[in-house]
Amino acid sequence: MNLEQLRGFITIAEVGHFTHAAELLHLTQPSLSRQISTLEQELGSELFHRARGNISLTAAGQALLPRARRMLADEETIRGEMADLAGLRRGRVRLGAPPTLCVSLVSEVLEIYRENYPGVRLQIFEAGSHRLLEQLAGGELDLALIVTSEHAVNEKNLKNLPLLEEQLVVIDSLERPHLAEATCLALKDLAPIAQLAFSHSYDLRASTAQAYKASGLVPNIVVEGGEMDAVLRFVHRGLGVAVVPATVALETPGIRAIALRNPQLVRTIGLAHRRDVSLTRAASAMHELIEDTAKILSARHEQITSLF
Numbered sequence: 222m223n224l225e226q227l228r229g230f231i232t233i234a235e236v237g238h239f240t241h242a243a244e245l246l247h248l249t250q251p252s253l254s255r256q257i258s259t260l261e262q263e264l265g266s267e268l269f270h271r272a273r274g275n276i277s278l279t280a281a282g283q284a285l286l287p288r289a290r291r292m293l294a295d296e297e298t299i300r301g302e303m304a305d306l307a308g309l310r311r312g313r314v315r316l317g318a319p320p321t322l323c324v325s326l327v328s329e330v331l332e333i334y335r336e337n338y339p340g341v342r343l344q345i346f347e348a349g350s351h352r353l354l355e356q357l358a359g360g361e362l363d364l365a366l367i368v369t370s371e372h373a374v375n376e377k378n379l380k381n382l383p384l385l386e387e388q389l390v391v392i393d394s395l396e397r398p399h400l401a402e403a404t405c406l407a408l409k410d411l412a413p414i415a416q417l418a419f420s421h422s423y424d425l426r427a428s429t430a431q432a433y434k435a436s437g438l439v440p441n442i443v444v445e446g447g448e449m450d451a452v453l454r455f456v457h458r459g460l461g462v463a464v465v466p467a468t469v470a471l472e473t474p475g476i477r478a479i480a481l482r483n484p485q486l487v488r489t490i491g492l493a494h495r496r497d498v499s500l501t502r503a504a505s506a507m508h509e510l511i512e513d514t515a516k517i518l519s520a521r522h523e524q525i526t527s528l529f
Contacts, residue, residue, distance in 0.1 A: 222260060222263050222264070224292070224293060226260040227260075227289040227292060228293060229242065229253050230260060230268060230286075230289055231286065231289050233269065233276065234282065239253060239254060264281070267281065267282075290361065294359070294361065294498075295360065295498065298501065310338075311340050312341045312342070313341065313343075313503065314334075314341060314363055314504050315363045316343065316346070316365070317346040317364070317366065318353070319347070319350060319367070319425075320347050320448060321423075321465065322490065323345065324469060325466070325468045327345065330507070330510055330511050331345075333510060334507060337506075338503065348422065349422040350365075350367040350368045350424050352422070353366075354367060357495060358379060363494065364494050364504060364508060364511070365492070365494070366490060366492055366511070367381070367490070367491050367492075369383060378496050378497050379494070381491040383489060383490075384492055384511070385515050385516075386490070386519075387488050387490060388480075388481075389428065389467070389481060389488065390464070390465065390466075390479060390480055391411060391463070391464055391480075392456050392465055392473070392477070392478055393462045394456055394458065394475065395476060395477055396475070398459070399415055404480060405479065405481075405482050406482070407481075407483040408438060409483075411440070411464075411481070412433065412439065412440050414461070414462055415443045416441055416442050417443070417444045417447060417455050417456060417460060417461045418442045418444070418447070419446075419448070419452060420446050420448060425465065428464075428486060443460070444460060452465075453465075453476070457476055464481070466488070490515070492508065
């Protein structure tokens with residue numbers, strides 16, 4: 222077994238086609254087929270069900286896939302560590318974060334990081350915390366910012382560092398408001414107002430849904446499934462109100478923020494990584510910078526929420 226065979230196996234599993242996988246790997250289709258056949262012989266199990274126009278994983282293939290991904294991730298980590306011997310002039314950092322943090326904490330971190338380490342390649346993955354934890358455990362990410370108040374980090378190989386707490390607020394259009402000039406709103410008063418709901422992959426959607434359910438309320442959702450940029454634009458145009466973190470609200474022009482009380486909604490943000498894989502120097506520098514930036518953001522958040 223070798224890494225090229227595993228790379229071929231993973232690519233076929235992801236695209237579901239030998240020919241397309243060969244093209245992505247810059248191989249001929251017969252060459253890729255021989256690699257997989259050799260791998261199957263060495264393992265003593267077929268990895269794919271081969272039907273005309275339909276390639277799917279066997280039980281053995283399904284068992285191998287997460288392990289193969291982790292082995293390739295470990296290989297890339299080793300390469301990164303070797304590159305680190307020359308200093309932080311090269312390397313790569315794969316950072317995952319929910320969309321709401323990409324427009325606040327992550328954007329600030331990336332600006333500083335790029336100034337200090339311009340030779341390091343950065344890859345950003347936007348997803349909900351549940352998906353990010355899966356990617357982290359599977360070796361697809363080096364670091365992940367997650368909403369720990371919604372998703373407990375139970376995986377024994379994952380380490381989580383709590384960073385900050387964010388208050389959630391209601392946002393409304395300045396030009397076409399749905400709410401009066403109130404600066405504070407109870408959840409029962411918010412429920413009947415026309416609301417914009419995020420995609421179900423958003424942790425924010427789960428947070429607000431749980432709060433409504435616990436209070437025995439049903440929100441008046443008029444548009445759902447939006448991403449962060451779209452929801453902010455919709456609110457600005459007066460289509461409805463939305464619940465977002467306070468830092469996002471006060472950094473967005475054309476809208477005003479209204480505090481939520483009874484209950485107050487707060488989310489906790491953490492920074493996670495794998496315990497069994499040493500962070501490269503590039504990833505360690507990113508980890509340290511996120512910690513420092515989160516402290517600044519937390520102090521700013523306290524100033525913001527004191528206005529409500």
